[in-house]
Amino acid sequence: MNDKFEKPYLAVTVRHVTRDMSVGNMEKKDFYISAHQLIPGEKLPKPAGVSLYGDYTVLQVDNEVVKLSRNGDEIVLVKDAGPVNGSSCGSSSGGVYGSSSVEFEYRTPLSRKEINRLAEMALDAASCPGTDWLESSNRHIDVLDFVERAVKEGNTGLYVALALLNASSNWEYCNIHRPGLFRKIFTEGLRKGALAPDIDNPAWEWMDIAIMNNDPGEFTDDMDLYYDILATAAENGVLLARDIIDMIWEPENCQEED
DSSP: OSOSSSSSEEEEEEEEEETTTTTEEEEEEEEEEGGOOOTTTSOOOTTTTTOOSOOOOEEEEEESEEEETTTTTTEEEESSSSOOOEEEEEEEEEEEEEEEEEEEEEEEOOOHHHHHTTTHHHHHHHHHOOOOOSSSSGGHHHHHHHHHHHHHOGGGGGGGHHHHHHSSSTHHHHHHHHOHHHHHHHHHHHTTTTTTTTTTTHHHHHHHTTTTSSSSGGOOOHHHHHHHHHHHHTTOOOOHHHHHHHHSSSGGGOOOOO
């Protein structure tokens, strides 16, 4: 893989806030547009069903700057300089107040150095709640892109990361909020050798993160396969595998090798 993943991209965050008396609700949608999809003179691409509260026209695209225009107002996005606010609007009716806003950021994809530290950063954040391990939620697309590509290319050790990051709504704590999705991806990984008994396998770093705020006994429906794989890893010196076995199965009920 290259040190940088393809071209820079435009990260777009749309927020819609409603408040009825003292009850508030905020919906947030993130989407990402690769630089090669930004064509000067054309409207800014957007996914179906997402409103940007006005059409934006692409004025300029190069390696360092993207310029957009809306109603004659120009928005200049310098690469990696942070987010810039686009349009916002508000309304009030019958005691219900609503506001909408859009934010743009021109970003460089994660570097190889950052990618190699993903598990370390995630573990630090899980150990110390409040740590912003990606500096911006808009980095999530880079992480998932890397993990998905790596798994497709045969790095089965990242199946655990793929399951955990896809199934967690908050990466700061890595709590699994979509257990069915986690079990599906994790079990597929088990069957493809994700938890190979190798202490250098990145799966074990991600297992360490996954068990901090989640029950490892809920990771899969194929508990026999799970136990056999963990037992093999424990026999081959992976201490975390033995710890997970003891967390799930009562020690006196675990089969020990003679």
